[in-house]
Amino acid sequence: MVRDRSWASRLFDGLNYSTLFIIALATILPFIHVVAGSFTTVAELAQKQFVLIPTVWSLDAYRYIFSTNTVFKSLLVSTGVTLAGTLFSMLLTSLMAYGLSRKDLDGRNIIMFMVLFTMLFSGGMIPTFLVVKEMGLIDSYAALIVPTAISAFNLIIMRNFFQNLPDGLEESAKIDGCGDWGILFRIVIPLSMPAIATISLFYAVTYWNTYFQAILYLNDANKWPVQVILRQIVILASGLAADTSGMEDFVRPPEQTVKMAVIVVATLPILLVYPFLQKHFAKGALLGSIKG
């Protein structure tokens, strides 16, 4: 390809690169500010506000939040819910997606329509709440998992991925005497690891980030995941509300460094999986294309 080397084109490139660089910087600076602030002292933060690299390093904020049980416990809850939820969701999603990928199946289109329709219309918050309550899930960790076990969007992406596997695979496996379960677990799933990894990570991020489900279904503050605790500490404690459940063992209002440390702790697991996510998601997000 011949490159355009005119001065106008170079000027365009210069402006384009620098604008994009500034945008990237603006996106990431708030995170850096918060991480830096969490590793310094209250005094340092009070003296010079624009901390990006602290001059005084301190673990005080972290020592403080882990001296109480609240944050540690909520991290355990979030970890457990994320692991169990991802497993449960993947099991249900891949089984259903594989079933729906079989073109010869009677009733397939009806079930697909049933799934797609839920993306356009829903019973809404109250009727769903009543169903969850009827099933006795209130105040159980299962309430954070079961009512949102399958995302229609993830299901469709997976079905499309399975559908694009070569048909010959299944047929030759059948000739070799492999049943449907054998085909799924010994052929289809091993061949679909990139899609499975992507969708698992999407589910894991969703479970880690869940907060409103917990507010809706868990009255017992002892069971709250870290996102709800974060909300209590940072958002409600900003003087906006008097609700202090779940943070009895916190000095009120919490120091700025403490708030920052809790933000970091709630964000860290996502930053840790981000490189893996990034490797897969562009592929994954496009597997299904938006048309489904």
Place this chain on the structure above:
Amino acid sequence: MSNAAIGNKTVTRQKQTSGLMRRIIKNKAIYLMILPGFVYFLIFKYIPMSGLIIAFQDYQPYLGIANSEWVGMKHFKRLFTEPMFFTILRNTLVLFAINLLFYFPVPIILALMLNEVRRAFFKRFVQTVIYIPHFMSWVIIVSISFVMLSMDRGIINELIAMLGLEKINFLMSNEWFRPMYLLQVIWREAGWGTIIYLAAMAAIDPGLYEASRIDGANRFRQMWHITLPSIRSVIIVLLILKIGDVLELGFEHIYLLLNSMNREVAEIFDTYVYTAGLRQGQFSFSTAVGFFKSIVGLILVMFANWLAKKIGEEGIY
């Protein structure tokens, strides 16, 4: 004639049914795989949909749906006469307009800019960075904003104070709610939103650019006459989906920003449903509010889809 014909028909139908039965039995493992997911959709999506009928009752939890009193359109009538209804409707429409006018074009512009970057390393760097916020929960996004905007030592207000101006109480103000909402939406979603456009742009034939350059088109003209028209159908599909979301607007996000000081501009349908329904126990009334919202959303998405087909685009279904 008829007897023989009918007889024949029955025979064929019997054959068809037994064929169907045979196929179902042959595929029983596949149906078994679908079953758990099917049950999930039934219990957590379709039973709640049928639960919408409590919008026409005075639902009492201890009486259940079977024994609660039927009241017809009472709750809908109340909704339309409630002064709060117009506030909520206005807030929803304003936030929707903000979303459409000021957020929707941002990923398109970003993708156009990224598409012009030739250095693979720089492009990957920018993409890696701007996708990050999408994976943060709204609690994290809003928490970081609150820490930075707070009156008490927030970095933004310290900057304002340093410039000799008066500190602004961003978090508890009517005027600042909408800009703050928009900025957070852009921060979290704009980068991620570029993915689909970039993919569409990657599929454009490079020969088109080559030819236009020989004709003397500069970079802006190439964007305008080649890149943008090539992603037109993707833009339209995403626009329809956005319109379908008109009444959703990220409830989880707004619920975090909502407080007694900005309720006047921040209250939307879902936050109202939550407060009226679960906080105050008006199950039937708040279900009616949610029902109204869902129906309007469904109608809007169908309308947008119809419109797209009318102008010769594909639509989403």
